[in-house]
Amino acid sequence: MRRRLDVERQSRRFSERVTGGIRFYQGYPGAGRRSLTELDTGERIFYDGGRGAERIVRTIHLSGQEDYYEGEPGAEHFVRIEFPDGQVTFFDGERGSERVVRQLFADGEVQWFEGEKGHERVVRSRSPEGAIFHYVGVKDNERIVRCDTPDGVVHLYEGEAGAEVRVSSEYPNGTYQSYNGVSN
Secondary structure, three states, rough: HHHHHHOOOHHHHEEEOOOOOOEEEEEEOOOEEEEEEEEEOEEEEEEEEEOOEEEEEEEEOOOOOEEEOOOOOOOOOEEEEEOOOOOEEEEEEEOOOOEEEEEEEOOOOOEEEEEEOOOEEEEEOOOOOOOOOEEEEEOOOOEEEEEOOOOEEEEEEEOOOOOEEEEEEEEEEEEEEEEOOOOO
16 A cells, blocks of 8 residues: 555656656646746746646746746746845736836835836835835936935935936925035
8 A cells, every 4th residue: 555655646747858857747747737848948837727738827037036927828927036135026917028117225225217118217206214215207217306304304306317406495384495416
């Protein structure tokens, strides 16, 4: 009886060598579903779904980067990438058109993006201290136009990207202060 159970357990997982790696299956040979592919490069691809309808749900790269997917088999699309340094990038859109919508950084900073794939631009960010920055401009040339601080102060800025100048501040008590082009 014991030997029969061991054979049954062994039969529920099996693998096959394919060009470039090894495929692992759950179930019985000829009737199992793919659960994992380990490529010769060290990359590991995880699957979910029934036999013949397996879809990629996660990829782990040799670098430690993990890619997460959603979607039907053959139409899987990125939803999140987790980097070894703690950065997490979130995506939206169909396969091939995934665009960055948000990034979390290990230090607690968060950035939000708008725009089509390849043209995503930062529109808002939150510092680890809780200040909210608002941006305008095209990708890689965004400039700060407003900062809302955690204590309720609103700062307004003008100027080119990287050379923004605070032009005014409004405080929670209603006090308003304007500045004469001094960089802050």
